[in-house]
Amino acid sequence: MTSTPRRVTQRDIARLAGVSQATVSLVLNNRADADVRIALETRDRVLRVIAETGYAADPVARRLAARFNRIIGVFTYEPAFPSGTRDFFHPFLVGIEEYAERAGCDLLLFTSAPVVDGRRRIFHQDNRLRLADGCILLGREIDAAELHRLNRDGYPYMAVGRRDDAAGPVPYVGADYASAVGQLVESAVARGHRRLAYLGMGSAAESSEDRRRGFAESARAAESAVQLSTAGRDADAVLDDLLADRTTAAFVEDYATAVALELATRRRGLSVPGDLSVLTLGDPTVAVPTEIAFTGFHIPREEMGRQAVEVLASVIDGSSSGLQQRLLPCEPVEGETLGTPDRAVERR
Amino acid sequence: MTSTPRRVTQRDIARLAGVSQATVSLVLNNRADADVRIALETRDRVLRVIAETGYAADPVARRLAARFNRIIGVFTYEPAFPSGTRDFFHPFLVGIEEYAERAGCDLLLFTSAPVVDGRRRIFHQDNRLRLADGCILLGREIDAAELHRLNRDGYPYMAVGRRDDAAGPVPYVGADYASAVGQLVESAVARGHRRLAYLGMGSAAESSEDRRRGFAESARAAESAVQLSTAGRDADAVLDDLLADRTTAAFVEDYATAVALELATRRRGLSVPGDLSVLTLGDPTVAVPTEIAFTGFHIPREEMGRQAVEVLASVIDGSSSGLQQRLLPCEPVEGETLGTPDRAVERR
DNA sequence: CGACGATGCTAATACGTATTAGCATCAATA
DNA sequence: TATTGATGCTAATACGTATTAGCATCGTCG
Numbered sequence: 113m114t115s116t117p118r119r120v121t122q123r124d125i126a127r128l129a130g131v132s133q134a135t136v137s138l139v140l141n142n143r144a145d146a147d148v149r150i151a152l153e154t155r156d157r158v159l160r161v162i163a164e165t166g167y168a169a170d171p172v173a174r175r176l177a178a179r180f181n182r183i184i185g186v187f188t189y190e191p192a193f194p195s196g197t198r199d200f201f202h203p204f205l206v207g208i209e210e211y212a213e214r215a216g217c218d219l220l221l222f223t224s225a226p227v228v229d230g231r232r233r234i235f236h237q238d239n240r241l242r243l244a245d246g247c248i249l250l251g252r253e254i255d256a257a258e259l260h261r262l263n264r265d266g267y268p269y270m271a272v273g274r275r276d277d278a279a280g281p282v283p284y285v286g287a288d289y290a291s292a293v294g295q296l297v298e299s300a301v302a303r304g305h306r307r308l309a310y311l312g313m314g315s316a317a318e319s320s321e322d323r324r325r326g327f328a329e330s331a332r333a334a335e336s337a338v339q340l341s342t343a344g345r346d347a348d349a350v351l352d353d354l355l356a357d358r359t360t361a362a363f364v365e366d367y368a369t370a371v372a373l374e375l376a377t378r379r380r381g382l383s384v385p386g387d388l389s390v391l392t393l394g395d396p397t398v399a400v401p402t403e404i405a406f407t408g409f410h411i412p413r414e415e416m417g418r419q420a421v422e423v424l425a426s427v428i429d430g431s432s433s434g435l436q437q438r439l440l441p442c443e444p445v446e447g448e449t450l451g452t453p454d455r456a457v458e459r460r
Numbered sequence: 461m462t463s464t465p466r467r468v469t470q471r472d473i474a475r476l477a478g479v480s481q482a483t484v485s486l487v488l489n490n491r492a493d494a495d496v497r498i499a500l501e502t503r504d505r506v507l508r509v510i511a512e513t514g515y516a517a518d519p520v521a522r523r524l525a526a527r528f529n530r531i532i533g534v535f536t537y538e539p540a541f542p543s544g545t546r547d548f549f550h551p552f553l554v555g556i557e558e559y560a561e562r563a564g565c566d567l568l569l570f571t572s573a574p575v576v577d578g579r580r581r582i583f584h585q586d587n588r589l590r591l592a593d594g595c596i597l598l599g600r601e602i603d604a605a606e607l608h609r610l611n612r613d614g615y616p617y618m619a620v621g622r623r624d625d626a627a628g629p630v631p632y633v634g635a636d637y638a639s640a641v642g643q644l645v646e647s648a649v650a651r652g653h654r655r656l657a658y659l660g661m662g663s664a665a666e667s668s669e670d671r672r673r674g675f676a677e678s679a680r681a682a683e684s685a686v687q688l689s690t691a692g693r694d695a696d697a698v699l700d701d702l703l704a705d706r707t708t709a710a711f712v713e714d715y716a717t718a719v720a721l722e723l724a725t726r727r728r729g730l731s732v733p734g735d736l737s738v739l740t741l742g743d744p745t746v747a748v749p750t751e752i753a754f755t756g757f758h759i760p761r762e763e764m765g766r767q768a769v770e771v772l773a774s775v776i777d778g779s780s781s782g783l784q785q786r787l788l789p790c791e792p793v794e795g796e797t798l799g800t801p802d803r804a805v806e807r808r
Numbered sequence: 809c810g811a812c813g814a815t816g817c818t819a820a821t822a823c824g825t826a827t828t829a830g831c832a833t834c835a836a837t838a
Numbered sequence: 839t840a841t842t843g844a845t846g847c848t849a850a851t852a853c854g855t856a857t858t859a860g861c862a863t864c865g866t867c868g
Binding site: 119166168170171172173175176181182183191192193194195202205206208209210212213216217218219220221222223224226235239240241242243261265414 | 467514516518519520521523524529530531539540541542543550553554556557558560561564565566567568569570571572574583587588589590591609613762
């Protein structure tokens with residue numbers, strides 16, 4: 113049995129250097145305030161002993177005394193390292209890790225959060241939130257009650273993705289889906305499209321709401337703007353609806369649905385964008401094999417992760433105050449699936 | 461400025477319930493030893509107050525007092541979330557996260573470790589190792605000096621992948637490359653192959669050494685067994701060497717090299733396995749596009765991650781003692797690239 | 809009725825660091 | 839010589855939990 117040898121503490125250093133523990137702490141923290149002075153000779157002596165013993169401060173004790181940690185918690189509503197091909201969080205985590213490294217912070221993954229009703233919960237018996245100085249929240253939908261409690265407790269956190277108020281505003285770094293979708297709609301209208309359709313997944317998540325809103329607002333310029341749910345329906349049935357409605361441009365929330373829709377169109381002897389323009393509203397979250405370069409936009413996921421950590425860090429160290437909410441612009445992707453409606457209109 | 465409202469402590473609970481802080485701690489820890497007794501009524505009262513206030517123990521203080529944490533550190537010599545397609549660590553991390561979740565542990569990623577000479581270092585000014593109860597080490601090569609220091613400090617850790625002694629044995633969960641390669645060699649010999657070649661990357665890592673050793677030992681039964689380095693050479697040049705040597709079966713350490721070799725063979729009007737059998741010694745670490753089903757073996761990476769956490773956890777809680785070293789078997793993969801040497805021998 | 813064991817709780821302390829008030833010393837000044 | 843100010847350090851304490859020795863009370867038994 114390896115009985116852990118007690119580690120070197122400031123007390124040990126102090127004894128060896130013939131000073132008090134307080135002095136060691138002061139030397140270590142490079143304190144040189146007006147009312148704290150250490151003779152150069154003493155300082156050197158202490159530093160020499162520290163170097164000899166290989167002393168390293170106990171981060172736990174330090175946290176207990178100083179109240180912060182340089183640890184950023186990361187709470188994901190699903191495993192951070194998924195085993196399948198679907199990897200929704202990955203790009204966010206790339207950005208999070210990158211900035212954490214730059215800021216000299218460690219990342220604490222709250223893998224211990226137990227799963228209740230199919231989802232992880234932040235708050236539970238013996239929750240470990242306080243181990244971190246603050247926390248990044250990742251998830252398509254985040255429980256409003258949990259956000260509420262975070263707010264109430266005054267715990268520093270940042271959501272990745274815009275969030276509705278949860279008994280108080282929620283700090284976040286999100287993507288501006290509404291504008292991105294709006295721009296897409298405008299460019300379709302500019303090309304002559306008048307009959308538009310929004311194909312949603314029927315999700316109540318903010319990210320879905322924002323896209324719908326962006327569509328609805330910008331599509332007022334069009335002659336017709338229907339909203340359909342693709343949940344549980346196959347692409348052929350959806351395509352039937354679109355043709356019946358004489359839709360010329362479809363805005364598709366789910367990337368895989370767009371792929372399926374293009375395929376169904378082609379199978380029917382029609383073409384994209386000849387007979388139907390298909391616009392995607394984000395990047396694929398699962399690996400979908402397709403040769404098609406869809407027109408749509410790119411979500412700055414890595415940047416969202418980076419900035420979430422950046423803002424959180426500044427909130428923690430007090431250098432920024434007040435509510436932090438950021439919406440980052442999405443980058444337009446010029447593909448080959450947005451055309452003019454001429455042929456489609458003609459043909460019908 | 462949101463001045464963080466002081467969190468609820470055991471002292472607060474104690475005051476509200478009219479007991480001492482010690483009693484609260486005892487209730488929380490469900491202590492019921494012979495010399496510690498709490499009246500049922502008192503216990504209920506305390507628990508009620510705890511429920512009302514939503515108290516949660518400060519894990520930092522807990523760790524300071526009780527010396528452990530249910531936090532597993534994860535040290536990766538490269539980013540845990542890589543941005544490119546190469547994702548060497550991912551399968552390990554899947555297993556690590558899975559077992560950590562089952563064991564109710566959180567994972568601390570040591571992203572703060574600074575990069576020196578192109579690699580992260582565990583030990584540095586202000587290293588945070590002690591925040592975790594123990595640590596998992598991931599990396600193709602791990603600095604022996606750092607392992608040495610971990611051993612010296614008596615810090616509980618587990619390497620993923622077999623490691624040579626570093627001034628003392630190193631605990632690990634590894635894959636049995638030597639046996640896996642040995643079995644491949646034997647099955648090639650059983651099919652009649654007599655002239656074998658090992659194509660290595662020229663790496664000094666243990667994982668490379670083990671493969672080489674497995675090859676060398678089992679290949680003694682063959683007429684010829686050469687070892688070549690593919691580092692910095694193109695597949696055509698390597699193929700020239702193989703043909704010159706009348707090699708009939710090539711054992712290729714790096715998956716991408718195997719892909720390139722098969723392509724070069726085909727381009728030359730020869731075939732795999734008709735003219736040359738090509739065996740792979742592990743899974744691809746980068747996404748390599750190929751239609752070929754190579755014969756080789758699968759490395760149980762997820763299982764290695766899982767067991768590393770499992771063993772580490774048992775070491776930490778004292779339920780297992782002594783040196784822990786495990787080698788897991790690799791699973792043979794029956795592909796289409798191992799044939800008989802007849803045609804190859806004939807043709808030459 | 810005194811001794812004693814069982815019961816239920818608390819006081820005190822440890823863990824290792826950071827912070828602050830303040831003590832001792834000495835030189836410079838009045 | 840007494841006073842003041844600067845200098846260099848330490849004692850004491852806080853942070854929030856876990857643990858342990860031990861105190862007070864009560865019933866039982868000899």
